Amino acid sequence: MDTFAYLARRTLQALIVVLLVTVVVFGLLHALPGGPARGILGPQASAQQIADFNHEQGLDRPLPVQYLRYLNTLLHGDLGTSYTLNESVSSLIGQRLPKTLVLSLLSALVGLLLAIPLGMWQAVRRNRPADYVITALSFVAYSTPVYFLGLVLVLVFTQWLPWFPSQAPQGDTLGQVFAQPNALVLPVVAGAATMVAVFSRYMRAATLENLSEDYVRTARAGGSRPTAILFRHVFRNSLTSVIAMLGYYVPVLFGGAIVVEQLFNFPGMGLLFWSAAQSSDYPVLLGCVLVISVATVIGTLLADVVQRLVDPRVKAGETA
Template sequence: MSTPTYLIRRVLQAAAVILIVTIVVFALLHALPGGPARGILGPQATAQQIAAFDHEQGLDKPLPVQYLYYLGQLAHGDLGTSYTLNEPVSQLITERLPKTLLLTVLSAVVGLLLAVPLGMWQAVRRNKPVDYVITTLSFIAYSTPVYFLGLILVLVFSQALPWFPSQAPQGHTLGEVLAYPQGLVLPVAAGAASMVAVFSRYMRAATLENLSEDYVRTARAGGSRSRAILWRHVFRNSLTPVVAMLGYYVPVLFGGALVVEQLFNYPGMGLLFWTAAQSSDYPVLLGCVLIIAVATVTGTLLADIVQRIIDPRVKAGRS
């Protein structure tokens, strides 16, 4: 299958998944106790007030008609209104999402910059003491809850060694957040730790697999240096499964951001979601779920495309 045809097929699949996500979110919205009207008007609202609200908002129409209206609202960026903040959910997410993306991207970049060379080093030093030590530390980091790891970082690097602040930078804009970079160190470290543990293992396994391939033995027989073989050939081929897994790791990054933002009081979408969960602010919760789902689908799509570019031998049927 040609690359353009493959890309068109993957984009159509992603669009279908996003459409299914909108159906699920729409169903959850109508499954709320008392319906959307009760959530907006409050528990003291009378039956007449609820009926009037439903009629005004079109909630008394058949569900397929309501769903089409809901899609129209989504197309115009209308995710509803927050019960507690009395602000459009789209506006709240627009303010918070860039800061969450900043945190997750920095965590991913730091995690990959550490995991890739670490995994390759482990593969080269296979079954040596350093390999066992790094493997043990990776398992510990992977099995440690993000919240507990964040607390350890605060106790060590903010309390015992006052190198970094325990609270993330505050502000309404990315500029205000970036103006206090030392406040990002601990949140980024907490978010990157599990990624280093997971992707160093993937990189180690992929490197070991490529080191046993015929092209490596041929290059060695031709007199190529081990370092040149490792970085010119093995490195690129080993990145393919790592890139493929990166897209699937997007929901993990967002899930970790929720905990990290709450722990370090970082003003991103994760903290918004946490606050909304405490106050049962359903429009905010469902808006965040929808955005995370779209980000997950987009991340998976981009990972497949990048994997196809890195290794054209990957067939669409096996992606």
């Protein structure tokens, strides 16, 4: 019953945050220089053209009425129309978002599969030369800009060692993307590098904290093997902090995807956002911002739910 009440409260909080996100995006749309009409019609539009556009789109109505209308269109899946591509923003995002999700999920999966055992290994060998070396490499990876790392990967693995293509998979469908797995390697590595650096540090700290707990000393005194203690008890308890941070890492993944997709010419939402920014295509920009914000809210909600399931000791107020 407590778990159900917790889930209901977190879901309600997520819905409130999503509603606030729509308010912010609506405000950004109306904060454009000259308003939405000027942004869409361009700087050469006359005052009469702007007035006609505002009347046609209902932008001359009171702001509360406009917001309710905007909210209604969102509920119907309408994010507006791109005035440079002359296509609905929902359609554009629908075509690009699955590819970005694939790239982000693969990067996250590779990052976690490397970071979690690496962090535990460092904790077990705390203050040894290997720990110092990996810590130094983690700080270097964390401080290296994604675009610079991507350029290094391209230079090394497409020029000096021609193992992989310099471009990510090109195609309109996920089937076409997966048909070129070797072309996914460099974008995934570029997206996963920072995640390995960050989450290995979290896992190391969490493992060290759990290794100093009383239950570990009790298990050792009872004759349990160190590997059994590490994997049966410490591993699971250490995962809770990593899971909690994973939800908050969603916007970082999407932010990195913008750079990675532009660098490797991957036809995902990040490249769409980059192109829209260059052409001042505000409906596409705000549509992408809205989707990324909602994805962040959903990611944090799922992380809290999984954390609650993994560790029932987590109280509702501790992860809010």
